[in-house]
Amino acid sequence: MPCAICDDTGWKTIEVDGVSRVARCDCWHQRSFESLLKNARIPRRYLHCELSNFEDHTDSQRRALRLATRLVDQFPVVDKGLLFHGDNGVGKTHLAVALMKEAIRRKGARAIFFETRDLLKLVRDTYNNQVEATELEVLRPVLEAELLVLDDIGAEKKSEWVEETLGLIVNTRYSERRVTVFTTNLTDAENTEPNSLALQLGLRIRSRLKEMCEWVEIAGPDTRELGPHPTHEDIARWQETSPASPKNRGRGHLPPKSTGQARAQLKPRERDGKADLKWPGGRAGS
Template identity: 55%
Template sequence: MACEICHDSFWVTDLVDGVERVRRCGCWRDSIIERQLAAARVPRRYQHCEFANFEQNYDSLREAHRRARAFVEAFPVGQKSLLLRGRHGVGKTHLAVAILKHAIRDKGARGYFYETRELLKLVRESFAAGDTSEMDVLRPVLDADLLVLDDLGAEKTSEWVQETLGLVVNTRYSEQRATIFTTNLGNGAGLDDLNSMRVQLGERTRSRLLEMCHDVEMDGPDVREYGLHPSAADTARYEREREQLERQRRGGTFPDKAKGMARASLRRPAGPADVAWSGGKGGSA
């Protein structure tokens, strides 16, 4: 809708002591924010996500909500990034998107949302197509004031995947740019848990993440399964199921290959300039 004050020219003329003065219309800032929100790549299914409609039906979710608000209030001043960890459906992406939108709206941040799998696909495609370089694809990811990297570890791991994600994590760390990571990976140090940051991301990236982030564990009933307002009985049922899942997970068997990769990553020393990235080539196979 056209602005009634400036008719979308974004300029207003005032008469001050008989002299015409031109200034920006108030709608100018709004239009910039609108453009930045539209450019932030938030998927349609998450566009409604705000702090206000985040369901806090569990202690750890209330704590995660508090952390997320504190993060965006302090942004961009000296603070840790956030690692939102928990199983699917617990609201990690919802909270990450709420943070991103607030940072854009209230702080004028240049921020982007990337689903990890989608990002890796873009890097691979740019290598295959040959018209844009992999670094062109990664540039906004590395440079953004605020980055949401969603569902870290959803991609089947490989040396190339670990190196590419390591490059993103390390660059953002060394440039002191805030990042919101979401993942359903565990943070444990064991090698026998396939669904762990150590196995999926490698030990260097795991330790870097834990160093640069507040590790925020989110736990609670899956809203898609239990609805938005689970009863006390629902919550008790959820807790029983969770214990059962945890037992199965611990008792599971894992392919030797993944264990081997985790061990290999342990042998490499961690350091500030520890990323050797071969580009998109390794991901195109």
């Protein structure tokens, strides 16, 4: 059925100060959004993610949401990208996907999403199969996208090749001043810590990431364990009982460096009917 407004021309007539002008029709914007969204390669399980349905139970989650919103507002003139780090289930990927969709919707951004492991596998397969596409051709959309989300960086097995390939991506995007959003479970600790960015990715990549991104630690209850929309009773129970809770995680292991920081203090208060925690921060040493 042709568009009732523009009869599929993609243009509609509007009145500006009593003068008749043409503008892009809503159907054109919708088609353009859908096409950009398809090219963005967002996995189906994240397609529902929006800034408006991000669950912010903690101060760090609210700060992360503010910075994500600000990046979209400023796009494409963005000084620094974002690097979300924190535990599983605190909403890092949700926020990265949500800001990407919003940048596509509002700014027509040419954006692309990759889970780091999938991207590396794609490049490696190209290399192994000696197919017609070269590694660089495979990487081109990643290097050239206006907005790249590289999810779960540092989860792949460490190797010289991985470091080189990630180094190429990071350095190219840095020197071309393209906006990149990273998520990672790694912490910003000394490279003697097994779970540190410095050890997993190397000091050079880490320092480049510092230059090109604002680092945003996100702490909060694990919504993969809790399910969506937890009440603050749910969160309190999770915090007491789950081995993944920062409160319980240190047990049976070496004591955390800063015990004060590792202890989450539960101070629930109501805000818009949603559970709310005073969450002092993630892991010790980060």
